[in-house]
Amino acid sequence: MDGTENTRNIGSAYHMGQPSHDATITEVGRGTPCGEWMRRYWHPVSLSSRVKDLPLKIRILGEDLVLFRDKKGKVGLVHPRCVHRGTELYYGRVEEGGIRCCYHGWLFDTEGRCTDMPCEPNNGEGYRQNVRQPWYPVEEKYGLVFAYMGPPEKKPILPLWSNLEEVGPGEKLIARNGSIGAGGDATIDIVPCNWLQDWENVMDPFHLPILHTAFSGVQFVPEFGVMPTVAWDYDPDGGMKYTAHRDLEDGRKVDRVTYVHFPHVRIVPSTELAAGQAAGIGWVVPVDDTHFTLFAAQKVPNDFKPVRRERIPGKTWVEMSEEEHQRFPGDWEAQVSQGAITYHSDEHLAASDRGIRMLRKLMKEQIEIVEKGGDPQGVTFDPAKAVHQVKSGNFFLK
Ligand code: FES
Numbered sequence: 001m002d003g004t005e006n007t008r009n010i011g012s013a014y015h016m017g018q019p020s021h022d023a024t025i026t027e028v029g030r031g032t033p034c035g036e037w038m039r040r041y042w043h044p045v046s047l048s049s050r051v052k053d054l055p056l057k058i059r060i061l062g063e064d065l066v067l068f069r070d071k072k073g074k075v076g077l078v079h080p081r082c083v084h085r086g087t088e089l090y091y092g093r094v095e096e097g098g099i100r101c102c103y104h105g106w107l108f109d110t111e112g113r114c115t116d117m118p119c120e121p122n123n124g125e126g127y128r129q130n131v132r133q134p135w136y137p138v139e140e141k142y143g144l145v146f147a148y149m150g151p152p153e154k155k156p157i158l159p160l161w162s163n164l165e166e167v168g169p170g171e172k173l174i175a176r177n178g179s180i181g182a183g184g185d186a187t188i189d190i191v192p193c194n195w196l197q198d199w200e201n202v203m204d205p206f207h208l209p210i211l212h213t214a215f216s217g218v219q220f221v222p223e224f225g226v227m228p229t230v231a232w233d234y235d236p237d238g239g240m241k242y243t244a245h246r247d248l249e250d251g252r253k254v255d256r257v258t259y260v261h262f263p264h265v266r267i268v269p270s271t272e273l274a275a276g277q278a279a280g281i282g283w284v285v286p287v288d289d290t291h292f293t294l295f296a297a298q299k300v301p302n303d304f305k306p307v308r309r310e311r312i313p314g315k316t317w318v319e320m321s322e323e324e325h326q327r328f329p330g331d332w333e334a335q336v337s338q339g340a341i342t343y344h345s346d347e348h349l350a351a352s353d354r355g356i357r358m359l360r361k362l363m364k365e366q367i368e369i370v371e372k373g374g375d376p377q378g379v380t381f382d383p384a385k386a387v388h389q390v391k392s393g394n395f396f397l398k
């Protein structure tokens with residue numbers, strides 16, 4: 001044994017290898033294993049309320065697209081470059097029949113059909129019918145625009161969620177787009193790191209007593225400071241859950257049950273520890289490999305008013321200084337600081353990471369199913385099976 005062998009054992013950073021990420025579960029471009037798996041599902045791409053008579057630039061799963069609402073109220077999602085000679089439809093004009101390119105006026109409906117070629121003899125009759133602007137199907141639900149970006153013959157039914165389907169008297173649905181819960185701010189829509197760093201965090205209940213309570217002060221409720229007993233299970237309906245049991249100091253016992261469903265749905269119960277079923281659904285949508293955005297739809301009381309969410313007394317997350325971010329970090333600091341795409345090669349997963357391990361394993365199985373031509377978990381073509389029963393919640397046992 002020479003001296004080099006001896007010093008390798010002391011963990012010097014000098015001996016670190018070249019780090020790498022696991023592309024199979026993180027990269028979302030067209031043609032990648034994870035990207036093709038993701039493209040078998042519907043994705044929220046915008047708040048419905050944002051889609052008005054001015055075209056919007058959208059970036060989703062690494063693809064740049066243009067979203068618009070025609071004057072009849074129908075939403076369209078198309079490739080940004082006009083098929084004529086490439087001018088961006090972002091500069092187009094929304095009309096009754098679709099979006100009209102500013103350059104030579106070709107008009108495309110919400111499914112990309114060209115219905116007008118004003119510079120062509122006879123309005124392009126005979127040629128026009130063979131031209132199609134590349135497009136994706138969209139549906140509006142829960143105040144969100146959902147898009148399906150996969151193979152047309154595999155388009156599944158848009159999933160519905162039981163908690164959002166049952167809006168009681170005195171309640172209404174709201175839709176939101178924003179960044180990471182406790183750590184971010186609704187004014188920042190796009191988070192600069194890989195989507196999986198946020199989504200797998202949903203299966204990590206052990207960061208609640210540390211990051212959100214002991215380390216940074218109480219960011220949700222003091223009860224989360226009690227170290228939970230946790231069980232993780234796969235769900236027969238697809239995805240997985242954790243059950244975090246806590247014996248609270250006041251004698252109450254509570255099971256906090258949180259689910260993730262494929263490809264990026266998160267169903268997190270009330271962070272105020274309100275009893276009962278989760279009131280909303282969240283989606284961790286990849287913008288590209290190194291950015292994501294969060295969409296949510298939620299039931300709220302009719303008189304609900306959004307509150308200014310202060311992370312430390314007097315300051316929201318964006319108003320905090322660099323030093324305050326260091327002293328009082330939250331989800332944003334914990335997840336974004338892992339890097340654009342975390343180095344899986346350098347991780348040391350432990351017993352408390354069981355949920356992370358299980359989730360990545362199930363993802364890889366689903367990705368492989370798609371690679372072999374099968375249909376992944378959570379995809380259905382039967383309208384009678386559209387509604388998913390929501391089982392997340394804070395359930396008090398005594
Ligand atoms: S480039 Fe769009 S109509 Fe000519």
Ligand SMILES: [Fe+2]
Pocket residue numbers: 182201207212331
């Ligand atoms: Fe968190």
